[in-house]
Amino acid sequence: MKNKGNPAPRPVGKEGNDAPDDPARTTELMVSFVLRSGVIISAAVIVIGLMLLVYHGMAGLTSGIATAFEFPHTFGAVFAGVAKLDPVSVISLGLLLMIITPVTRVAVSIVAFAMERDWRYVGITTLVLLVLLVSFALGKAGS
Amino acid sequence: MTQLLTQFFIILAVAFVAGTVGSLLGLGGGIIVIPALTLFLHVDFRIAAGASIVSIIATSSGSAATYVKDRLSNIRVGMFLEILTSVGAVCGAFLAGLVTGSALYVVFALVLIYSLYPMGKKIALELGWRVHPFGERKGGDEGPDPLATKLGFSSSYYDPAVKREIAYDLHHVPAGAVIMYFAGLASGLLGIGSGVFKVVALDTAMGMPMKASTATSNFMIGVTAAASAGIYFLRGDIDPLIAAPVALGVLAGSFLGTRLLAKLAGVSIRIIFFVVLAIIAIQMILRGFGVSS
Numbered sequence: 001m002k003n004k005g006n007p008a009p010r011p012v013g014k015e016g017n018d019a020p021d022d023p024a025r026t027t028e029l030m031v032s033f034v035l036r037s038g039v040i041i042s043a044a045v046i047v048i049g050l051m052l053l054v055y056h057g058m059a060g061l062t063s064g065i066a067t068a069f070e071f072p073h074t075f076g077a078v079f080a081g082v083a084k085l086d087p088v089s090v091i092s093l094g095l096l097l098m099i100i101t102p103v104t105r106v107a108v109s110i111v112a113f114a115m116e117r118d119w120r121y122v123g124i125t126t127l128v129l130l131v132l133l134v135s136f137a138l139g140k141a142g143s
Numbered sequence: 144m145t146q147l148l149t150q151f152f153i154i155l156a157v158a159f160v161a162g163t164v165g166s167l168l169g170l171g172g173g174i175i176v177i178p179a180l181t182l183f184l185h186v187d188f189r190i191a192a193g194a195s196i197v198s199i200i201a202t203s204s205g206s207a208a209t210y211v212k213d214r215l216s217n218i219r220v221g222m223f224l225e226i227l228t229s230v231g232a233v234c235g236a237f238l239a240g241l242v243t244g245s246a247l248y249v250v251f252a253l254v255l256i257y258s259l260y261p262m263g264k265k266i267a268l269e270l271g272w273r274v275h276p277f278g279e280r281k282g283g284d285e286g287p288d289p290l291a292t293k294l295g296f297s298s299s300y301y302d303p304a305v306k307r308e309i310a311y312d313l314h315h316v317p318a319g320a321v322i323m324y325f326a327g328l329a330s331g332l333l334g335i336g337s338g339v340f341k342v343v344a345l346d347t348a349m350g351m352p353m354k355a356s357t358a359t360s361n362f363m364i365g366v367t368a369a370a371s372a373g374i375y376f377l378r379g380d381i382d383p384l385i386a387a388p389v390a391l392g393v394l395a396g397s398f399l400g401t402r403l404l405a406k407l408a409g410v411s412i413r414i415i416f417f418v419v420l421a422i423i424a425i426q427m428i429l430r431g432f433g434v435s436s
Binding site: 027028029031032035036038039042043046047049050071073074088091092094095096098099100101102103105106109118120121124125127128131132134135136138 | 377378
């Protein structure tokens, strides 16, 4: 809030005004929006899952958190569980949404840099996204 | 039932502290989450590491949403260096099955100990103590790295602590890039140290101001962690009942941490970081010699 009167780093026009249409600012606001939305949505889904858990009386979890128990850890199992409103699956969905937030942020940055016509950074960001996707693919193959 | 609730709130509290410290210092909070879960709650190390990955992503997304908007995170520097950290993380994950961890812990710990010296000197200079400036680049006459100019790394942010705009250039980009690769390698290989090495690369090697360094590290660690989070999830290492309170607690903590960063002086953050850096180095050496898990 306090940085409202921030001068732009490259002054546009005669005075370094706030320049709300500064393209670099658009990228920052888009990236910030994606991160904030990802955090809020995933936290909300986790909280819904926890509320379902309390509502269901935490059956079968009496021995405490630290004890190992069966939980879904494939995408198919999580989605199947969510369809049945299984509390633990809903929590897992929230965690998955949290995990993909940084990846979404990278993907959206490509669009933002393209809007800015900064092709060098479109290239750099695409490369980062490719490496991320490769790592996901490798993870899937390895497990 | 009561035991379950007690454990839930303990994890929530631990995660809150981890989120606050992590968002302030550019770390993922694994340094707090892993020992707390394994030592106090006797959680399996595998599950604790999975919770730590969730903690890193929550700290990163929760704090970077604010830091990017306030221009404290330099997104160009972050995006460029993410190439190196993510490639490093993939290489590390591959090597993890081939090399034994213990010797590596000691090697990475020595790198951290080595970086304590220039960081300590910087603190001394900032506090106005009379010391020999570190290297030649403290002279201040040196221009930005040509690569930094080409990649548009120069930026500025408003620092509410000193009530003015802070503009900066970056130096020694290749050296910083190499450290970033090893930061990625360490996180892929050992699942730790993702944030500390990034802050050392940005602040100590490339000369970015401390606040911008921790904020930019926070922006980056989520991506490095996401690169391995998928693997952890599919292996069944992310226990939802432990990761859920970790995620929520860390998010709440990062809300506090981002506000603290704006208010605190750069030198105060550097002093806290210096202490945490030393603790992490000792922790890693102990683990390397098999003293602690």
